[in-house]
Amino acid sequence: MSEASQVGPQALPQLYETVERIIDEARRQGATASEVSVSLDQGLSTSVRQGEVETVEFNRDQGFGITLYVGQSKGSASTTGSGAEAIRETVAAALAIARHASEDPYAGLAAPELMASSLPDLDLYHPWDITPEQAIERALQCEAAAFASDPRVRKADGTSLSTHQGCRAYGNSNGFIGGHASTRHSLSCVMIAETDDGQMQRDYDYDVKRIGGELAAPELIGRRAAERTVRRLGARPVPTCDVPVLFSPDLAGGLLGHFMSAISGGNLYRKSSYLEGALGQILFPEWLSLDERPHIPRALGSAAYDSDGLATYGKSFVDNGRLASYVLGTYSGRKLGLPSTANAGGIHNLFVSHGDEDQAALLRRMGRGLLVTELMGHGLNLVTGDYSRGAGGYWVENGEIQFPVQEVTIAGNLRDMCKQIVAIGNDIESRGNIRTGSILVERMTLAGS
Incomplete structure (x- = not known):
């Protein structure tokens, strides 16, 4: 399985299994109720300035947020590890906090009968098969279009293209477990215009979509950024x-x-x-x-x-x-x-x-x-x-x-x-x-x- 596919819907069964293991471990250690949120994210971000590549960044992160209750007392802890030892230690840390916390009569999970029983598919996951080279090229096209729009646009303050995909899962000891995969892609352009007497103005344009192919064309975003910037002069x-x-x-x-x-x-x-x-x-x-x-x-x-x-x-x-x-x-x-x-x-x-x-x-x-x-x-x-x-x-x-x-x-x-x-x-x-x-x-x- 590729790295990218592990962040998509294919990852959800494993995330669910991890959530259930954490809830079981919390029950074993003495929690009266528990809830667990899990995130798994992956992304690519590129930026250019003045025709030069400024950054190319990959990220891949995961995290587990654990909230446990001992009666009406609450404790929370988090970890990036999914191994048995990391789970045991994080559950123990959350329980130690709960046992020292004051009771809160309003704390606790929602009633079991209120939990979601079915989850609609909202079509949120659309990974973008774009390489770093292609992302850089789009950003450069965007910036070049801005420069070409008006001679008063003389400096660039950064053009960035980002693509992100991730999974989220949540479960609790009242029987609910759910999750989804999603994507988010964006392109932004910030330009600086200047008059002959030295007055400068800065403005931008951007677009963001679930589907990378539905983003506005790089040239259009660049031209709009330039137009907005030039209008600010004076x-x-x-x-x-x-x-x-x-x-x-x-x-x-x-x-x-x-x-x-x-x-x-x-x-x-x-x-x-x-x-x-x-x-x-x-x-x-x-x-x-x-x-x-x-x-x-x-x-x-x-x-x-x-x-x-x-x-x-x-x-x-x-x-x-x-x-x-x-x-x-x-x-x-x-x-x-x-x-x-x-x-x-x-x-x-x-x-x-x-x-x-x-x-x-x-x-x-x-x-x-x-x-x-x-x-x-x-x-x-x-x-x-x-x-x-x-x-x-x-x-x-x-x-x-x-x-x-x-x-x-x-x-x-x-x-x-x-x-x-x-x-x-x-x-x-x-x-x-x-x-x-x-x-x-x-x-x-x-x-x-």
């Missing part, structure tokens, strides 16, 4: 004002990601979220919904089960503007007195309702304001919802882009921003776990010159 600040703000799709997903963090069980039971107790409240315009769809074939966020072994399922977190559900795993659900939403480990393919307008139409609707294409810093206070981040983008007048903007800060409160969403475009971003178009917010404070 950027300047604008005066402080209160104006509408349009978030580009790749940044709009991050905005909604902040909201999902605010409704996640961990932040709620720690009382560190401004949305504590908000279940059932109207938080968005009534036309807006946020739906999780975890079983989309080949999607980057798809998953058949969560980190507790519960079957994932489609659900609405926001239904016609109303907060319909928190994001809960077994533990956070118990802490809040609510059932798990099968989201231990996070959300899976969040779809955002949107209209029929493209970004150009949203610019016309906005009239005057800021199109944000870059954000810097992590200026969100989740306790209060206060939001303040460095930003770059384009100033808009009369519904049309006038010039690039830099060195400004946009500020607001996330609760207000969500309610003030005017429209969401049809320019859907599909390169991540949150699928949304451009988001137009009615008003934010822009601090500039």
Whole structure:
């Protein structure tokens, strides 16, 4: 069996057997319950810069995470070894931690009857038979296309092609065991443009897919990276004002990601979220919904089960503007007195309702304001919802882009921003776990010159 094939679905039976051995060993040593997660990964990453090969890296890793319970006390340990001695020692270490840990009345596995009983095939595994030489050639083609697009593109800041395949398995002493193999392939290009008077700007483009052959052509990614970079030349600040703000799709997903963090069980039971107790409240315009769809074939966020072994399922977190559900795993659900939403480990393919307008139409609707294409810093206070981040983008007048903007800060409160969403475009971003178009917010404070 080749090295590559050992990381595919063929590896799952052996991983399952290892998980079962660990659970048996934990029971033998005195654990009252146990859960085991296993990962096996392999990848190739190449990067070029200025026409020269910068890195070629292979990686192959495996790891076992073991969590054991002695009554309501919990201990965890990990190992990279799968031999009998490594398993015995790691189980013993986890048990020693559990026996010294305080009891937690909310700790423990999900009930056996809640465990996933069947797992759909989500078609996530598509290995890419690409050699290092071919990967380097694609990266060089991408960079060359960027340089050829515009003479003001004078420097490269790195073009990378990566291909990854891996297996995951999870099992516990309540009878669940499951796993899957998956792949992820990406190509990215970062370029630097410069004017004759020495002003420089940096921007990028990228693509990521489950199937390597479905990545955008290297030349297209290179040209888009160059175009984005050149458009940034001449950027300047604008005066402080209160104006509408349009978030580009790749940044709009991050905005909604902040909201999902605010409704996640961990932040709620720690009382560190401004949305504590908000279940059932109207938080968005009534036309807006946020739906999780975890079983989309080949999607980057798809998953058949969560980190507790519960079957994932489609659900609405926001239904016609109303907060319909928190994001809960077994533990956070118990802490809040609510059932798990099968989201231990996070959300899976969040779809955002949107209209029929493209970004150009949203610019016309906005009239005057800021199109944000870059954000810097992590200026969100989740306790209060206060939001303040460095930003770059384009100033808009009369519904049309006038010039690039830099060195400004946009500020607001996330609760207000969500309610003030005017429209969401049809320019859907599909390169991540949150699928949304451009988001137009009615008003934010822009601090500039």
